[in-house]
Amino acid sequence: MNIFKQFIFILILLLPALSSAGSAGKQKAILEPEKIMTFAKKVEKYAASQGARAFIIARAGRPEKDLPKGIQFTHTAIAVYSQITLNNNEQVKGYAIHNLYQKVSELDKSTLIVDYPVDFFWGVQSLKAGIIIPKPELQNRIINIISSGKNKQLHNKNYSVIANPFNDQFQNCTEHTLDIINASIYQTTDINRLKNNAKHYFKPQKVKINPIKLMLGKAFMADVTTRDHENKIYTATFTSIGRYLSENNLLSQAIILEANKQVPLI
Structure with missing residues (x-):
């Protein structure tokens, strides 16, 4: 094997932990569609049984072994109980999921997409969902932000998989979710104020990753950059959002739901 081929082989082995798979739209199913x-449907029924009108939802789009330590999910969004129009124009009640997804053709750019639970879980690696249910008043405020279209004002199309939640240079799906939550808490879409409040009250997840992986990711992956970080790398995660709401008495429930069990998130 020549030096170039050795380098490519090493690159393939090292990059998965930084891969953005799982933060894109509907992908090819890996698991059986019926499952x-x-x-x-189990996730929907659980949320409905808890009286959730709006909740934060997460999925695992990559094998857990490929994720940086302390990170369990690759995509986070907000589910809102809504009136849904089916293809046959029949109207039903269900959860619409409000996502920030990467663009397939431009991985360093994102777009806002509404889909539904089956679409949301279609490309998952495992049947595992994160569910964070805020207290009812915060749920109502989140619904108001989304129904008024103010969530679109909080969208930054410049995407980084390890975006710094304390500035607005780049954004990923979890930071966008955090911005919506904070806009709901503070009743403002002033991004400077939201970022300043996040610095004071939100504790992000330190990203523990091999420096070589990070260097290669920055060199070869359009959606990996550290330009918005100073020294150590911190990002918003599903779990850190759960802790944030819990520490500020804004949390009703936070669990990890699997096919055959459920466990507390924090």
């Missing part, structure tokens, strides 16, 4: 649909 995905059953699990998606």
Whole structure:
């Protein structure tokens, strides 16, 4: 094997932990479609049984072994109980999921997409969902932000998988979710104020990753950059959002729901 081929082989081995798979839209199903649909319905039924009108939802789009230490999910969004129009124009009640997804053709750019639980879980690596249910008043405020379209004002199309939640240079799906939550808490879409408040009250997740992986990711992956970080790398995660709401008495429930069990998130 020549030096170039050795380098490519090493690159393939090292990059998965920084891969953005799982933060894009509907992908090819890895698991059996029937199991995905059953699990998606289980998530909906669980949220409804808890009286959730809006909740934070997460999925694992990569094998857990490929994720940096302390990170369990690759994509986070907000689910809102809504009136949904089916293809046959029938109207039903269900959860619409408000996502920030990477663009397939431009991985360093994102777009806002609404999909539904089956779509959300279609490309998952495992039947595992993160569910954070805020207290009812915060749920109502989140719904108001989204129904008024103010969530779009909080969208930064410049995407980085390890975006710094304390500035607005780049954004990923979890930071966008955090921005919506904070806009709901503070009743403002002033991004400077939101970032300043995040610095004071939100504790992000330190990203523990091999420096070589990080260097290669920055060199070869459009959606990996550290330009918005100073020294150590911190990012918003599903779990850190759960802790944030819990520490500020804004949390009703936070769990990890699997096909055959559920466990507390924090």
